[in-house]
Amino acid sequence: MDRIPVTAIVLTRNEAENLPACLDSLARFAEVVVVDSDSTDGTAAVARDHGARVVRFVWNRAYPKKKQWSLDELDLLHDWVMFVDADERVTPALADELAALFAAGPMSLAYFVRARPVVMGRVLRFGAGFRKIALLNRRRCRYPVCDDLGVATMWEVEGHYQPTVDGQIGSLRQPMLHDDRKPLYQWFERHNRYSDWEVWLDGQERRLPVYRAETRARRLAKRVFARLPCRPLLVFLAVYIARLGVLDGGPGLHYALSRAFYYWQVDYKRRWTDAERKAGRDPDLAYSSSDSSSVASPASALISSNARRRTFSSGMR
Known part of the structure; x- marks a missing residue:
């Protein structure tokens, strides 16, 4: 061969x-x-x-x-x-x-x-x-x-x-x-970390190196999508209805819900970050602290600190 x-x-x-x-x-x-x-x-x-x-x-x-x-x-x-x-x-x-x-x-x-x-x-x-x-x-x-x-x-x-x-x-x-x-808990743990990363990069200067690796059309599409209201619902409808995920039965439904859940995490953390800034606090401290018990982070509200310290999977999904 x-x-x-x-x-x-x-x-x-x-x-x-x-x-x-x-x-x-x-x-x-x-x-x-x-x-x-x-x-x-x-x-x-x-x-x-x-x-x-x-x-x-x-x-x-x-x-x-x-x-x-x-x-x-x-x-x-x-x-x-x-x-x-x-x-x-x-x-x-x-x-x-x-x-x-x-x-x-x-x-x-x-x-x-x-x-x-x-x-x-x-x-x-x-x-x-x-x-x-x-x-x-x-x-x-x-x-x-x-x-x-x-x-x-x-x-x-x-x-x-x-x-x-x-x-x-x-x-x-x-x-x-x-x-x-x-086990599924590692999927939730992994995507909790990814959503932290998405919010951290919201600042334009932080995103510039990532944007340079993409086409202009894709950069524009991402910026528009990031500002859409009700993104979790739109993602669910796109995956489950528009792209016919309903034909994949129960697994297709769970996949569509998981995609919507991820975008809900990102949107919730963005609004939490905005509220922290309006209150005069630095939200970056939450994302840069390895001790979730010392900072009121949205990540700590979504997953236990013990789970966050477990071994991470190599797959970036």
Whole structure:
């Protein structure tokens, strides 16, 4: 079997539960590297048992974060890299598309890859899905430096933004699967942190590096969307009705509700932040404090401080 001339990089921290299925799906890649952050659940051993090379990562609480560090510092067999989260699976159809792409020669320097969530054991076909730049030429792409080091609940992996690409960006047709096997409380914990990050970046200067990596049309769409009233309701209607998530049955309903819940978190925290400023208090102290008991943060109202100190999942969803 001809190998796909791409290095697959999996970023991990306590991902022993998700990792076997992920690595099994990467069998056709010429090289698989697991960049692990001192996992305590046997993640590194699982990776080695599946034939992956394991590299230790220790974050110094500065930039570059984990993705860019991997692009800069690792001795890789190939300049073409595909980032795959431990809770993602490369489908056989996507592997075939990648093999055909590199047999013909890539025409772009990076590629968007779509993903379909698996909810309650069912691959969602309609209302769900997202895309990100996961396949890239590491010599021509770079993740921007974002002013988010002050957010205590964010961590060592870059947030929800795309790398800047020095050239054309393409799109792959076949999707990955996003199938997180961890307990649901970790989904809520993770998205609680993400919503903290979204609110922290509300200041225009903080968002500039993230905006530079996007098209003008997408920047405008995000600014308009951020100001829409009743965003949680609109998101639910878009996912469940307009995009036919209703046809995915119960899992489709839960997915639509989870998307709406996330935007409710963001909107509620924004209004809480505005109220703090009007009261003469500095809301940034809430997001920069690692001790939720010492600051009246909206995050502490949504999840227990003990849960926030548990191991985080590597997947940024």
